[in-house]
Structures are given as C-alpha cells and as structure tokens.
Amino acid sequence: MPKISKISSCLRLVKLKKTIVDNKNDLEKLVNFVYSYFTKIEKKKISLERIKDGILKNLKNHRHVYFFILWDNYPIGMLHLFLGEKFTDLCLIYLEKEFRRKGLGSFVFNLLKNFLEENRLTKKPLCIEINKNNKASQRFFSKMGAKLESVIYFYQLSSKNNI
Ligand SMILES: CC(C)(COP(=O)(O)OP(=O)(O)OC[C@H]1O[C@@H](n2cnc3c(N)ncnc32)[C@H](O)[C@@H]1OP(=O)(O)O)[C@@H](O)C(=O)NCCC(=O)NCCS
Numbered sequence: 001m002p003k004i005s006k007i008s009s010c011l012r013l014v015k016l017k018k019t020i021v022d023n024k025n026d027l028e029k030l031v032n033f034v035y036s037y038f039t040k041i042e043k044k045k046i047s048l049e050r051i052k053d054g055i056l057k058n059l060k061n062h063r064h065v066y067f068f069i070l071w072d073n074y075p076i077g078m079l080h081l082f083l084g085e086k087f088t089d090l091c092l093i094y095l096e097k098e099f100r101r102k103g104l105g106s107f108v109f110n111l112l113k114n115f116l117e118e119n120r121l122t123k124k125p126l127c128i129e130i131n132k133n134n135k136a137s138q139r140f141f142s143k144m145g146a147k148l149e150s151v152i153y154f155y156q157l158s159s160k161n162n163i
Contacts, residue, residue, distance in 0.1 A: 002102055011104060013079065013111045016066040018059050026075075030055060030066065033078045037094045042131050069095065069108055076104075079112065087127045088116065100136075109144050 002010070020026050031052045038044045038051070058064035063084070069077035077095035081088055090112070095105055116122055128146060130137050142148075 002104075004103070004107075007103060007107050010072050011107055011111075012070045012073075013067045013108065013115065014070055015115075016059075016068060020066075021056060021059065026068075027052070027055070029075050030068070030078055033075075033094050033096075034080075034092065036096075037092060041134060043133075069104075071099065071104075077108075079108065081112075083121065084124070084127075087124045088121055090126055090128045105140055106144065 016026070016030070020030065031048055034051045034055065035046070035048050038046045055066070058080075059066070063082055065081040065083065067079040067081075068075040069079060076099045077093070079093050080091040082091055093105065093108065093112075095108075116126070126146075127149075128141055129152070130141065
C-alpha cells in the first residue's frame with residue numbers, strides 16, 4: 001500500500017472540461033473506464049458507442065461533472081457526479097483494478113468532499129446507487145460513513161403489453 005504522503009503527492013482529481021470532446025485520447029480513456037465498469041463489474045452488455053453517446057450528451061449539461069483520477073498525471077480512474085436539485089448523485093467512482101484496495105479510493109473520496117465544500121454543495125446529501133452484487137463498493141461506502149437509506153426493486157413487465 002502506498003504511504004499517505006506518497007498518495008497526496010501523486011494523486012489528483014482533474015475536472016474535465018467540455019473540450020475533452022476535442023481530445024480523442026482523453027475521451028476514449030473516459031469511455032473505456034465506464035465500459036469496464038459496466039461490463040466487468042455490473043456484468044451488463046453495453047456498447048462503447050452507447051457509452052460515448054451518453055457521455056457526449058451529458059457533457060452538454062452543466063449538472064454533469066466528470067473528473068479523471070490521475071496518478072503521477074496518468075489517468076487511473078474517473079468520477080462522475082450529477083448535481084441534482086435535492087441531492088448530489090455520485091454516478092460513478094472507478095479505479096482501474098490494479099489501483100484498488102490501496103487506500104486511493106478513500107483519498108479520492110476526501111478530494112471529492114473538498115470539491116463539494118469548495119462549491120458550497122455540502123447541504124445536499126451525496127447519493128450513491130450501488131448494484132446489489134457489488135459488495136466491495138458497499139463495504140467501501142460504509143467505511144466512508146455512508147448510511148443505507150433505501151432499496152430499489154425492479155419488476156419486469158411483460159413485453160407483449162408494450163404499446
Ligand atoms: C469503489 C472503489 C473506488 C474503492 O476504492 P479503493 O481504492 O479500492 O478503496 P480503499 O482501498 O480506499 O478502501 C477503503 C475501505 O473500503 C473497504 N473496501 C474497499 N474495497 C473492498 C473490497 N474489495 N472488499 C472489502 N472491503 C473493501 C475496506 O473497508 C477498505 O479499508 P481497508 O483496506 O482498511 O480494509 C474501487 O473499489 C473501485 O473502483 N471499484 C470499481 C468501481 C465501482 O464499483 N464503483 C462503485 C460504483 S459507484
């Protein structure tokens with residue numbers, strides 16, 4: 001595990017500007033992080049194109065905020081927030097596998113809290129929706145001090161009733 005002094009000198013959060021769309025490498029990196037999350041962690045089938053379209057659409061809305069998590073200036077993960085009216089949604093925090101479980105996520109969470117404080121967003125709760133199978137993240141957010149507030153059920157309606 002890297003020492004905390006090493007983490008604080010190497011790890012940074014960089015807010016992405018709309019101009020990321022002009023930088024093919026950065027956009028591709030961001031898309032790949034989200035793709036890895038959905039396919040490897042949520043085990044969902046989704047195309048790179050669909051993720052890219054979603055990110056490009058979100059970037060036009062100032063309420064969506066994306067960050068790269070940089071280690072020695074190299075992107076090792078990302079963070080996506082939605083600044084809602086009643087709460088701030090932590091849509092995704094993602095670290096590449098080899099960087100997990102080394103204390104970096106906790107450090108990023110503190111950087112995120114600093115960002116929310118600096119932007120006067122501390123009155124609204126931070127809301128995090130986690131897949132029921134994602135036990136590692138449930139443990140992570142519990143360790144960060146988040147409290148379980150609700151459970152979401154999905155009921156699949158029969159498709160033949162669809163108009
Ligand atoms: C969630 C995530 C960002 C956490 O980052 P991390 O760097 O691995 O977390 P940390 O090393 O700071 O862990 C802090 C604490 O969280 C808990 N924790 C984290 N990962 C855990 C795991 N795999 N199993 C059990 N507990 C875990 C532990 O209590 C840990 O403290 P400890 O190491 O002293 O026991 C990272 O696991 C990740 O990117 N996961 C994939 C993406 C994802 O699922 N995101 C959440 C959906 S929004």
